[in-house]
Amino acid sequence: MPEISPETDVRFISGVGPKKAALLGALGIATAGDLLRAYPRTYEDRRNRTTIGALKENEPAAFVGKVLSVSSKPAYYAKGKMTPLHVLVGDDTGAVEAVFFNAKYMHRIFTAGRSFVFFGALQRNRGQLQLVHPDFEAADAVDAGHPIVPVYALKSGLAQKDMRRWHEVALPAADQIEEYLPPRVMDGEKLCGVSEALVNIHFPEDKNALSQAKYRLVFEELLILQTGLLRLRIGRESEHGGRAKMAETTASDFESLLPFPFTGAQKRVCGEVFADMASGSPMNRLVQGDVGSGKTAVAAAAVYKAVKSGYQAVLMAPTEILAGQHFGDLSALFDGKLSVSLFTSGMAAAERREALARLSSGETDFAIGTHALIQPDVKFRDLGLVITDEQHRFGVNQRIALARKGAGGGGAGASSPDVLVMTATPIPRSLSFVVYGDLDISVIDEMPPGRRKVVTKAVGAAKRDDVYGFVGREIEKGGQAYVVAPLIEDNEDSEVTAGLRSAESLYDELTARFPGRRVALLHGRMKQAEKDAVMASFADGGTDVLVSTVVIEVGVNVPNATVMVIENAERFGLAQLHQLRGRVGRGGAQSYCVLVTDSDSEDARARAKTMTETDDGFAIAEMDLAMRGPGELFGVRQHGVPALRIADLARHIRIAEKAKAAAKELLADDPMLVKPANRAFGDHVDSLFRDVTDIGL
Numbered sequence: 233m234p235e236i237s238p239e240t241d242v243r244f245i246s247g248v249g250p251k252k253a254a255l256l257g258a259l260g261i262a263t264a265g266d267l268l269r270a271y272p273r274t275y276e277d278r279r280n281r282t283t284i285g286a287l288k289e290n291e292p293a294a295f296v297g298k299v300l301s302v303s304s305k306p307a308y309y310a311k312g313k314m315t316p317l318h319v320l321v322g323d324d325t326g327a328v329e330a331v332f333f334n335a336k337y338m339h340r341i342f343t344a345g346r347s348f349v350f351f352g353a354l355q356r357n358r359g360q361l362q363l364v365h366p367d368f369e370a371a372d373a374v375d376a377g378h379p380i381v382p383v384y385a386l387k388s389g390l391a392q393k394d395m396r397r398w399h400e401v402a403l404p405a406a407d408q409i410e411e412y413l414p415p416r417v418m419d420g421e422k423l424c425g426v427s428e429a430l431v432n433i434h435f436p437e438d439k440n441a442l443s444q445a446k447y448r449l450v451f452e453e454l455l456i457l458q459t460g461l462l463r464l465r466i467g468r469e470s471e472h473g474g475r476a477k478m479a480e481t482t483a484s485d486f487e488s489l490l491p492f493p494f495t496g497a498q499k500r501v502c503g504e505v506f507a508d509m510a511s512g513s514p515m516n517r518l519v520q521g522d523v524g525s526g527k528t529a530v531a532a533a534a535v536y537k538a539v540k541s542g543y544q545a546v547l548m549a550p551t552e553i554l555a556g557q558h559f560g561d562l563s564a565l566f567d568g569k570l571s572v573s574l575f576t577s578g579m580a581a582a583e584r585r586e587a588l589a590r591l592s593s594g595e596t597d598f599a600i601g602t603h604a605l606i607q608p609d610v611k612f613r614d615l616g617l618v619i620t621d622e623q624h625r626f627g628v629n630q631r632i633a634l635a636r637k638g639a640g641g642g643g644a645g646a647s648s649p650d651v652l653v654m655t656a657t658p659i660p661r662s663l664s665f666v667v668y669g670d671l672d673i674s675v676i677d678e679m680p681p682g683r684r685k686v687v688t689k690a691v692g693a694a695k696r697d698d699v700y701g702f703v704g705r706e707i708e709k710g711g712q713a714y715v716v717a718p719l720i721e722d723n724e725d726s727e728v729t730a731g732l733r734s735a736e737s738l739y740d741e742l743t744a745r746f747p748g749r750r751v752a753l754l755h756g757r758m759k760q761a762e763k764d765a766v767m768a769s770f771a772d773g774g775t776d777v778l779v780s781t782v783v784i785e786v787g788v789n790v791p792n793a794t795v796m797v798i799e800n801a802e803r804f805g806l807a808q809l810h811q812l813r814g815r816v817g818r819g820g821a822q823s824y825c826v827l828v829t830d831s832d833s834e835d836a837r838a839r840a841k842t843m844t845e846t847d848d849g850f851a852i853a854e855m856d857l858a859m860r861g862p863g864e865l866f867g868v869r870q871h872g873v874p875a876l877r878i879a880d881l882a883r884h885i886r887i888a889e890k891a892k893a894a895a896k897e898l899l900a901d902d903p904m905l906v907k908p909a910n911r912a913f914g915d916h917v918d919s920l921f922r923d924v925t926d927i928g929l
């Protein structure tokens with residue numbers, strides 16, 4: 233075989249036939265280079281062997297054991313399909329059973345009297361502690377091998393041992409890969425070279441070599457990600473001509489309009505927003521703040537600054553009712569200072585025509601509305617600031633369409649307005665930089681004073697009667713209640729939904745239970761106008777109990793609502809539960825959130841515990857991330873952003889921050905990455921970001 237190179241097809245590696253090549257292909261491995269980049273899932277440290285007597289449940293360990301006996305009996309639970317092989321293994325300290333399912337051929341390997349190194353964790357299986365499918369290797373072979381052995385992600389049909397051998401064969405290809413990270417990054421972070429890293433990530437001599445290799449590869453991945461994301465942003469900025477220039481004002485110029493002083497966090501975030509607005513390039517900032525943290529006041533400060541600098545501002549909210557609420561609050565705040573108008577889809581034609589005329593003439597300083605604002609006939613005279621509230625509710629294109637209405641009407645040469653997006657969906661810091669990689673982020677991490685914590689309780693369905701008794705007493709006291717169910721209507725036919733509460737059945741139940749009271753129903757199958765009417769009636773206090781699916785509006789303020797009951801709470805994710813809880817506790821009265829669930833799954837219990845113990849949205853988001861994993865949370869992959877193979881955003885937050893700083897520095901010095909020292913890196917980033925057009929932010 234000729235010398236192996238990164239381009240060598242895996243079929244040229246001995247032992248890889250067409251069948252195995254197809255299996256490798258399914259893992260995304262077609263070449264020796266791909267093998268190098270298929271990093272181990274974990275490692276076995278064979279230097280630290282233990283004994284059978286010292287094995288602990290659920291703790292992976294390696295030990296040498298001799299096969300005492302082998303038996304196979306058809307498993308009654310597998311309907312004759314599988315015949316598990318039971319291998320009794322012993323050493324001086326005891327014996328343990330290893331089980332291999334559906335692996336009859338292993339008879340030939342495990343003959344009584346042979347010794348193997350086993351690696352695995354004891355698991356309780358039908359009451360008995362066993363090693364289920366432990367990794368193993370003949371004891372004599374191991375000592376000639378490596379001290380730290382890689383464990384790869386496999387597909388059925390591939391064996392760990394074969395994978396290891398193929399990786400070993402591919403290793404020399406690593407020497408042919410030229411370093412592509414810029415020298416200033418290599419030096420700054422004291423990174424080991426790419427060839428060395430690719431060898432040591434698979435077969436390290438010791439722990440130190442492994443951790444250096446890991447650091448280099450994690451850093452590289454995050455640096456590439458950050459650089460790619462930042463370049464998307466630079467690309468967008470240069471699409472436009474100049475930018476809106478804002479006057480130098482401070483938060484206190486505006487603060488005097490407010491009926492309350494800013495919290496420390498609001499003041500800090502205002503400072504960050506104002507600095508962006510006065511800087512040379514357009515603001516692209518995300519303000520994250522838990523529900524009730526006071527994001528609107530910060531947005532209002534930015535509006536004030538933009539208008540005082542001679543520009544118009546626009547605020548887009550996801551629903552009519554939220555837009556209406558913002559209009560009510562902000563037109564009162566700015567009364568006599570600036571002219572505010574509301575745009576909704578329900579406006580009469582003549583009214584809309586007039587409002588549009590005032591907007592394009594510049595008579596209106598500040599427009600508030602729903603996506604009705606992105607209609608092509610909505611034109612500004614000089615739009616300098618675009619704010620989206622609850623941005624996660626908008627599609628990518630809606631936000632871009634609004635931002636394109638920059639000064640000059642959005643034509644060529646128009647200047648880019650400052651963009652501020654607000655969200656109450658707390659996104660863990662570790663992830664926000666991927667989801668919003670090209671946005672700067674501010675966090676309002678402090679609540680206005682005097683806010684009472686929402687008392688949260690988790691109860692079993694047997695307590696439902698008490699729960700609604702409590703709801704009744706809260707209503708008697710003049711409060712209002714939300715009741716949320718996972719389904720719209722009962723559906724016993726489906727296995728997935730059998731036994732779950734539905735909004736319709738709860739509505740019937742509560743209407744009967746509270747005869748003199750006004751109970752209303754809200755769900756996603758209702759027409760928008762109907763939903764708006766129901767929500768408006770609840771907001772005005774015209775409804776006592778609102779039974780709904782999760783459609784209840786984010787961001788809507790009903791200070792008089794004091795109870796949130798969530799039925800089948802196990803069906804909702806942590807972040808969702810926290811959002812729902814945020815609907816109450818917005819007034820002065822003590823508020824309550826009751827999670828009704830009979831589930832005793834570990835997951836459901838962990839969520840209930842988290843909810844009752846913490847009200848910190850960011851802590852909850854981190855927990856959600858840890859429980860569900862990042863991919864599921866945000867569908868980052870949908871955007872074509874390269875997958876992370878080794879970096880873990882939940883764990884490598886600090887490295888991620890360093891990588892972001894390094895990427896910024898690199899691009900500040902060489903925006904197109906064309907300097908000789910950076911060119912290889914630039915090409916590398918380009919090749920990985922080939923498929924990414926715009927992640928939409």
Ligand code: ADP
Pocket residue numbers: 492493494495498521522523524525526527528529656680681787789
């Ligand atoms: P959110 O961040 O969820 O959008 P809002 O902006 O709606 O929160 O604010 C929630 C409530 O807190 C509003 O009634 C608002 O007037 C009030 N608020 C905001 N900032 C302060 C403050 N610094 N002191 C007192 N109350 C405040």
Ligand code: MG
Pocket residue numbers: 527528621787
């Ligand atoms: Mg809000």
